[in-house]
Amino acid sequence: MNDRFYFPRWANYLFPAALIITIGVLTYLPLVLTLGLSPTTRAIGYQPRQPIPFSHAVHAGKLEMDCRYCHTTVENSAFAAIPPTKTCLNCHAAIKSESPQLEPMRTSFEKGTPVPWVKVHDLPDFVFFNHSAHINKGVACQSCHGKVNEMTEVQQDQPLSMAWCLECHRAPENHLRPRDQVTSMNWDALASTGKSKVELGTELAAEYHIQSKQFMTSCTTCHR
Amino acid sequence: MPSYQEEQFPLPTPARLVRELHLKRPPWWMLSLLVVVVVGTWIPLVLIYRARGTTSRQPRVHFFMDMDKQAKFATQSAHPWFKDGRAMRGPIEGTLARGHLQHDPHFFDGFTKDANSGAIKFVTTMPTQVTVDERLLRRGQQRYEIYCTVCHGATGVGDGPVNQRALELKEPKWVPATNLMTQEIRDRADGQIFQAIRDGVRNMPSYGSQIDPNDRWAIVAYLRELQRQSPVSVTATQQGKTPQASPQEATP
Numbered sequence: 055m056n057d058r059f060y061f062p063r064w065a066n067y068l069f070p071a072a073l074i075i076t077i078g079v080l081t082y083l084p085l086v087l088t089l090g091l092s093p094t095t096r097a098i099g100y101q102p103r104q105p106i107p108f109s110h111a112v113h114a115g116k117l118e119m120d121c122r123y124c125h126t127t128v129e130n131s132a133f134a135a136i137p138p139t140k141t142c143l144n145c146h147a148a149i150k151s152e153s154p155q156l157e158p159m160r161t162s163f164e165k166g167t168p169v170p171w172v173k174v175h176d177l178p179d180f181v182f183f184n185h186s187a188h189i190n191k192g193v194a195c196q197s198c199h200g201k202v203n204e205m206t207e208v209q210q211d212q213p214l215s216m217a218w219c220l221e222c223h224r225a226p227e228n229h230l231r232p233r234d235q236v237t238s239m240n241w242d243a244l245a246s247t248g249k250s251k252v253e254l255g256t257e258l259a260a261e262y263h264i265q266s267k268q269f270m271t272s273c274t275t276c277h278r
Numbered sequence: 279m280p281s282y283q284e285e286q287f288p289l290p291t292p293a294r295l296v297r298e299l300h301l302k303r304p305p306w307w308m309l310s311l312l313v314v315v316v317v318g319t320w321i322p323l324v325l326i327y328r329a330r331g332t333t334s335r336q337p338r339v340h341f342f343m344d345m346d347k348q349a350k351f352a353t354q355s356a357h358p359w360f361k362d363g364r365a366m367r368g369p370i371e372g373t374l375a376r377g378h379l380q381h382d383p384h385f386f387d388g389f390t391k392d393a394n395s396g397a398i399k400f401v402t403t404m405p406t407q408v409t410v411d412e413r414l415l416r417r418g419q420q421r422y423e424i425y426c427t428v429c430h431g432a433t434g435v436g437d438g439p440v441n442q443r444a445l446e447l448k449e450p451k452w453v454p455a456t457n458l459m460t461q462e463i464r465d466r467a468d469g470q471i472f473q474a475i476r477d478g479v480r481n482m483p484s485y486g487s488q489i490d491p492n493d494r495w496a497i498v499a500y501l502r503e504l505q506r507q508s509p510v511s512v513t514a515t516q517q518g519k520t521p522q523a524s525p526q527e528a529t530p
Contacts, residue, residue, distance in 0.1 A: 060295075064304045082319055089326045091341060101333040117439045120424040126488050133353040144483040145428075148451040149444050167363060168356075176337070179348035209333050234420060 093213035101209035102172040105158045114239070115203035121195050121237040128195075132184040136171050139163045174208050175199070181276055191262045192230040195237055197222070203239040223270040227255030230262070382407075386491055388469030388476070401469035408495045418500025421493045425485055429455035434504050435511055453481040458501060459511040471498050 089095060113119050121128065124141050128134040139162040146156060162169045175198070177183055189195075195202065200211025212218060222229050228251065235241045243251040258264075269275060303309070340346060351357055357365035369375060380386035385405040389398045404410055423432065431437040436455040444452040456463065456479075463471075475494045478484035489497065 060299050062299050062301050064301055067304070086322045086326070090322060093338070095326055095329050096338040098330070099333040100337055101335065102337070103335055117428065117443060119428055119440070122424050123428065123488070136354055138487070140483075140487065145440055145444075147483070148453070148481065149440075149447065149449050151449075151451060168354075170356075178344065178346040179350065179352070180345050 093215035093218070097213050097215070098210055100174060101207055102174060104172055104207070105170050107155055107207070109206045110202045110208060111204055111206045121202075128185045129189050130186055132182070132186065134185045139169060174210055175214060177214060182278060183276070189236050190233065191226075191264055192233050192236060192258050193222075193226075194229075194231050194235070194241070196239055196241075197229050201239055219276070220271060223275075224267060226264050226270065227252055227259050230255040230258040230264070232258065233262070380491075384469075385495075388472030400467035400473065402467045404468060404495060404499065408492070408499070410499045414496050415500050415503055417493065418496035418498070418503075421489060422497050422500050422504075425489055426497065429482075430458055431455070433508060434458035434501065456482075457511045459505060459508050461510055464505050464510070468498050468502070471501065 113124075114121065124137040125134040126137070139159055142156075142159050143163055146159065150156060158169050161167070188198075198212055198214070200209075202208065231238075231241060231243070232247075235246070243249060243254050247254055249257075264270075265275075351365035353366065355365045356363050360367070382405070383390050384401050385407055389400045391398055408414065426434075427438050428440040429436070429438040431441070434457070436457040438455060441452075441455040445454065472494050474482065475489060475497060476484060476486040476491075485494075
């Protein structure tokens with residue numbers, strides 16, 4: 055008789071408890087995985103340490119230098135080139151020329167070796183992003199890179215995920231600017247043209263011959 | 279009268295077992311485990327919240343590599359095989375890419391060289407490939423504001439933000455940017471200004487690698503337009519005052 059198993063009284067709670075725990079796990083796991091794996095969590099805020107503490111806040115912000123002064127290839131090629139050391143020397147041959155922070159720049163110039171800058175915005179190798187195509191169709195630097203003129207150290211500002219790219223490829227009119235304003239960091243559609251962003255964007259999309267949504271969301275537009 | 283249940287399945291007799299069967303609450307360790315697990319579920323959420331608000335020195339964690347990193351050399355990447363460490367190679371010495379032959383001295387140099395004496399003569403007109411129209415001037419203005427304004431200032435009087443900053447820092451090696459609105463600069467040949475952009479003058483560095491020939495001519499055209507529309511600047515020396523720094527007069 056005594057080898058029989060009896061459930062204690064509290065076992066009555068087991069069934070409702072199991073129900074609650076199952077529901078809990080089924081909501082919790084997707085929530086944590088979605089949030090944890092999302093590029094918004096993992097990619098935004100990547101701020102590698104650079105060999106020279108170059109401040110965009112000083113150069114592009116305080117000194118109001120245009121992005122293209124250094125990144126000269128952005129309008130003509132797929133890649134917005136990191137400038138050669140010679141571009142630094144344009145000014146730094148005379149300004150702060152003895153600064154210890156600029157030692158890697160001087161070594162690079164003397165020896166002809168590149169400064170080992172660390173790439174911040176790194177797309178997967180199967181994405182063929184073209185800077186010139188975007189810049190020449192009125193997509194601003196700021197749209198993907200954020201307010202670089204306020205960054206002492208560059209950090210990733212946007213997730214740069216495929217879903218994020220498609221958001222704009224599906225509705226480019228929400229993000230277009232006149233071509234001559236693409237490098238501006240404080241451009242405002244309403245203040246400068248008196249039109250709303252979407253209204254102006256729709257006009258510009260027609261003027262710049264932005265491709266159809268079908269083309270813009272086709273696989274081969276970005277992958278080949 | 280005892281029920282069927284009590285008859286067939288009487289409660290076990292040992293007192294401890296009876297006590298345990300009547301327990302209304304699970305044992306303490308089970309409850310505390312539940313509390314620990316519930317509290318533990320908040321840890322990943324807190325970590326995610328933190329990751330969203332802070333910067334990281336480490337690149338993103340790749341849970342699924344897919345083909346994100348492929349065995350190929352991207353633009354401006356490093357290559358271990360070459361002495362200079364660059365994956366991108368320049369053209370082989372003595373070769374030229376299609377369309378890169380600079381055979382027209384008027385357009386590409388801004389001066390002509392006498393074959394016999396080697397004397398240099400700056401051109402005074404725009405090359406035939408360039409037509410001065412509104413489009414060119416607008417392009418020139420845009421290029422001027424990218425590359426020249428930093429030192430020469432938007433109005434060309436030499437008060438660009440970089441120049442002002444250098445003076446503020448009292449940099450001993452800095453030569454103040456030339457005022458482009460003086461009569462002296464106005465009298466310079468178009469070709470001389472073109473050549474100055476390409477090769478630099480005194481302390482001004484060469485911009486040949488940053489500005490292509492078409493844009494250099496556009497800048498020259500815009501500068502001429504700017505000079506036409508602004509009053510002639512009188513330099514400090516002409517006014518009888520001492521110049522701020524080293525003399526402005528020199529030949530390129």
